[in-house]
Amino acid sequence: MSFNDLISGALTTTGQVRNEPVQARSSERIGALLDAASAVVAEVGIERLTTAMVAERAGASIGTVYRYFPDRIAVLSAMSLRGFERFLRKSVDNLEAASPSTIDGVFDCLIDASVEMHRTEPGYTSIRLSDQIALPEVEGGTTSARVAGPLAAILTDELGVVDDDLVNRLDIALTIADALIVRAFISAPRGDEAAIAATRAVVGSYLGSSVHA
Amino acid sequence: MSFNDLISGALTTTGQVRNEPVQARSSERIGALLDAASAVVAEVGIERLTTAMVAERAGASIGTVYRYFPDRIAVLSAMSLRGFERFLRKSVDNLEAASPSTIDGVFDCLIDASVEMHRTEPGYTSIRLSDQIALPEVEGGTTSARVAGPLAAILTDELGVVDDDLVNRLDIALTIADALIVRAFISAPRGDEAAIAATRAVVGSYLGSSVHA
DNA sequence: CTGTCGATGATCGAGTTCCGTTCGGTGACG
DNA sequence: CGTCACCGAACGGAACTCGATCATCGACAG
Incomplete structure (x- = not known):
């Protein structure tokens, strides 16, 4: 103790990612997505955060966001x-x-x-x-x-x-x-x-x- | 004092209704809409409240919601x-x-x-x-x-x-x-x-x- | 050790669905 | 009969899906 x-x-x-990542780059992706989400929240607030904003800022596509998070709110929860x-x-x-x-x-x-x-x-x-x-x-x-x-x-x-x-x-x-x-x-x-x-x-x-x- | x-x-x-109501029934409507919104929030949470849910529960149409409130967030603010x-x-x-x-x-x-x-x-x-x-x-x-x-x-x-x-x-x-x-x-x-x-x-x-x- | 190959993970983005919002038409009040 | 209140189909945009494409990695032959 x-x-x-x-x-x-x-x-x-345990965390709320959709599929646990296997390859190394995935973890970086998730981190980048959460960083992006954090920045977006700071800028426009929780209410106005869109998944498209998160994707763009992380240099990823919409699909990638949804590969790791079941929905918009899950992104915020993970944050x-x-x-x-x-x-x-x-x-x-x-x-x-x-x-x-x-x-x-x-x-x-x-x-x-x-x-x-x-x-x-x-x-x-x-x-x-x-x-x-x-x-x-x-x-x-x-x-x-x-x-x-x-x-x-x-x-x-x-x-x-x-x-x-x-x-x-x-x-x-x-x-x-x-x-x-x-x-x-x-x-x-x-x-x-x-x-x-x-x-x-x-x-x-x-x-x-x-x-x- | x-x-x-x-x-x-x-x-x-001052309040954030769109048009101050003129006829008496309007005030009741607004109250009913806010009651409905309150119930919806209690059930599904703020994030998942939709204007359609509010309208239906208040026995009103979507249009009526937007007659009194400029947007979704205004309903929550009014609440x-x-x-x-x-x-x-x-x-x-x-x-x-x-x-x-x-x-x-x-x-x-x-x-x-x-x-x-x-x-x-x-x-x-x-x-x-x-x-x-x-x-x-x-x-x-x-x-x-x-x-x-x-x-x-x-x-x-x-x-x-x-x-x-x-x-x-x-x-x-x-x-x-x-x-x-x-x-x-x-x-x-x-x-x-x-x-x-x-x-x-x-x-x-x-x-x-x-x-x- | 190296190159090929197949399998699986990861990514993409056009397309679908759902929801916020508008607006023209209909009914109710005074 | 003019104004106020109401409706709900239609529009736009954002959430979310899905099949196609690309990247990675272990296996295995040469």
């Missing part, structure tokens, strides 16, 4: 999933680099990872917002719920946190963090620094008052 | 706006009935109103989630931002709250409340009672630690 288990624990969904994976990867990297000894420290790593995602990944903020409902195909419950379980195990194991309702409290803390970070990126494209700082403060305060090590 | 000013303060947008209006109305009713003397009391009224909206209005949860991004046409910034301003004025005026950063803190509190209530309705269709109670506690705790009367 280590920080790295966060990834395997939170990633239960969402890849973003989630990257967020987890960044989180684990941060955790292993910082080796935090408090829950606040752990959340700082997660918040940093999330902020970086919003900064580097075009369209991530849009996707994050529509996640649950506009994309009901994304299975496995809320993002926060998927992270809360494995995170609780890690906290108990690594930091010796004892709390009979830890999963629930983590879920709440993650939901709050997510909402406030998105808020920071709605009010400013590069993320409102004061709002990000406020996120850390609020989450820290919540965890401090309810979770004890 | 009274609780009732919350409505006029937060509702700056969102009507929901927001109803939320404000309920909030003011609750506030006038309870005459709260603390900020916590005020937020209890707002939370009650929000919970009731999620319970009674099919599709409200979906619309609430996609608010900002999937419907960029909804002007005036975040819901929380639109409420925070007028609410701050009321709190200062009615309860004598003094806080130089009140608007910002209210925005945060409203964002948290919104996210946690939506969370409660994602995990259970009728709203998870424990999660709703947790929402009250978290928001109360945040306001208590940061806003002083």
Whole structure:
């Protein structure tokens, strides 16, 4: 049990490509298609993304898009999933680099990872917002719920946190963090620094008052 | 200045019907169309709502839908706006009935109103989630931002709250409340009672630690 | 080791279907 | 009888399909 288990624990969904690619170039194609989709979302928004735009920007044909994704929404879902994976990867990297000894420290790593995602990944903020409902195909419950379980195990194991309702409290803390970070990126494209700082403060305060090590 | 000013303060947008109805039956039609849209959203989600579904369920023809709304997204925007209006109305009713003397009391009224909206209005949860991004046409910034301003004025005026950063803190509190209530309705269709109670506690705790009367 | 060959994966894009939107005609109100 | 409300066939464009074509790779002979 280590920080790295966060990834395997939170990633239960397999992915929603139509046919698993066999040749190497396919994986690149899928990546290129998702990059294109991400850029298109950042430009025109989720609602106005067309499969033709994605294909053209990726230098592929319409048919290729539909070879890998069953429909338009699946492209968005896959974008969402890849973003989630990257967020987890960044989180684990941060955790292993910082080796935090408090829950606040752990959340700082997660918040940093999330902020970086919003900064580097075009369209991530849009996707994050529509996640649950506009994309009901994304299975496995809320993002926060998927992270809360494995995170609780890690906290108990690594930091010796004892709390009979830890999963629930983590879920709440993650939901709050997510909402406030998105808020920071709605009010400013590069993320409102004061709002990000406020996120850390609020989450820290919540965890401090309810979770004890 | 009274609780009732919350409505006029937060509702700056005028509405997006194409032609203001002249005859009485028109208003009923619009209501019926929005009811139908709400039901469709609850059933198939925002992405898969088609104008034909809305028309059929409202017992109207396609043409009638387009007589009142310029396009598909406008139907969703109008749904969102009507929901927001109803939320404000309920909030003011609750506030006038309870005459709260603390900020916590005020937020209890707002939370009650929000919970009731999620319970009674099919599709409200979906619309609430996609608010900002999937419907960029909804002007005036975040819901929380639109409420925070007028609410701050009321709190200062009615309860004598003094806080130089009140608007910002209210925005945060409203964002948290919104996210946690939506969370409660994602995990259970009728709203998870424990999660709703947790929402009250978290928001109360945040306001208590940061806003002083 | 190299070149050929067949099988299967990958790509393409014209064609089909479905959905958003328009518009001219018909009925209802006042 | 003029205006308002309503309808639904028709249009355009976007989602999605499918058979044809090209690329890759292992097998096998020379």
